[in-house]
Amino acid sequence: MTVNRRDLLALLAAPLASGTIPAIAAEGTSLGAVAAAVGIAFGSAFDREVFDDADYRKLIASETRLVTAENALKFDWLRPKGPDADFSTADRIVEFARHNDLLLRGTTLVWNDNPPPWLRRSSLTELRYLFDRHIDETLTRYRGRIHSWDVVNEPFYPPQRLPGGYRQGPWYDAFGPAYIERAFRRAASVDPATRLVLNEAFCEQQDALGISVRAGLLKLVERLKGEGVPLHAIGLQGHLKPALPFDDQVFVEFLTRLAGFGVDLYITELDVDDGGMPDDINKRDLMVASRYRDFLKAVLTVPAVKAVITWQLSDRYSWYGELARRKHPPGRRPRPLPYDDGLQRKPAAQAMIEALLTRVK
Numbered sequence: 001m002t003v004n005r006r007d008l009l010a011l012l013a014a015p016l017a018s019g020t021i022p023a024i025a026a027e028g029t030s031l032g033a034v035a036a037a038v039g040i041a042f043g044s045a046f047d048r049e050v051f052d053d054a055d056y057r058k059l060i061a062s063e064t065r066l067v068t069a070e071n072a073l074k075f076d077w078l079r080p081k082g083p084d085a086d087f088s089t090a091d092r093i094v095e096f097a098r099h100n101d102l103l104l105r106g107t108t109l110v111w112n113d114n115p116p117p118w119l120r121r122s123s124l125t126e127l128r129y130l131f132d133r134h135i136d137e138t139l140t141r142y143r144g145r146i147h148s149w150d151v152v153n154e155p156f157y158p159p160q161r162l163p164g165g166y167r168q169g170p171w172y173d174a175f176g177p178a179y180i181e182r183a184f185r186r187a188a189s190v191d192p193a194t195r196l197v198l199n200e201a202f203c204e205q206q207d208a209l210g211i212s213v214r215a216g217l218l219k220l221v222e223r224l225k226g227e228g229v230p231l232h233a234i235g236l237q238g239h240l241k242p243a244l245p246f247d248d249q250v251f252v253e254f255l256t257r258l259a260g261f262g263v264d265l266y267i268t269e270l271d272v273d274d275g276g277m278p279d280d281i282n283k284r285d286l287m288v289a290s291r292y293r294d295f296l297k298a299v300l301t302v303p304a305v306k307a308v309i310t311w312q313l314s315d316r317y318s319w320y321g322e323l324a325r326r327k328h329p330p331g332r333r334p335r336p337l338p339y340d341d342g343l344q345r346k347p348a349a350q351a352m353i354e355a356l357l358t359r360v361k
């Protein structure tokens, strides 16, 4: 079912099915279609699990429009053992997106976190060479096939106490903070058509970490735009943690200031950490849904917000599940996403639709 603006307006005027949920949600209209009707590109991250899980493959193809390769395009996944890349899985991911008419986002071209062990042993001269080579090879291979690249991911991590609050890692060691503009300029020269994104975490948190990362990011974006660095959008990850302090209005003001620099805004890794919520699944799902609703209602008031992407679509493949399975003894199954382990819609999906509908003008 496709949805146009008129359908949405009619829907808003109509009495709501089952009290609070618009009929459109009950009918199972895809999140991607509802979002598109209000000018938002909706999607999720996914990765190689789609090759083995036909039901998930179908869900991703029907619900999303703009997807992110969760891991397959990362440096350490492309080059786990040494400088020469194995692009085979990434190629399949890119082909999956093309086959299903999904726009694909690449993450993350340059990230100081998670360097493969062999990279840590490289000299500064080797690091400088590898940095440029990685950007050139990866962007050339997928030129014209990637909607947007997270060119630099998570530039800040103030607890490490580097000047300016920057995150430590091999690329910082190689060039200092100048690695950031170097990456953007180089990416633009290799693939002039892709949108170049600076992606950051923690900004929605109203704690010391969130406050200092926001301040650093505002300064950085102002400087990059002032120097004419090609930068088209800012990605705010949105791994929401209701157990930590947050203030959606402060976050909206921050988004508005970012937008003032002439960039689009994408919510790139949305999910809700249900740690600390009750074991009762119904209660937990409603709490998670309510965080999605409030956050998205606030964020969607900012016209520069153009995309909302969840970090996987179903709890079956959430990174929180990965973390819980690795614990001894394994923790309870997290439920951070709009679809459950059985690929059924949860209240979070309906909450997202309600929030999206508030964007109808």
Ligand code: 9MR
Residues within 6 Å of the ligand: 070, 071, 074, 107, 108, 114, 153, 201, 237, 269, 319, 322
């Ligand atoms: O979800 C990703 C997980 O499967 C990987 O093991 C991990 C390391 O590459 O990265 C996770 O994704 C992260 C994303 O790339 C950056 N923001 C935080 C995400 C969750 O840790």
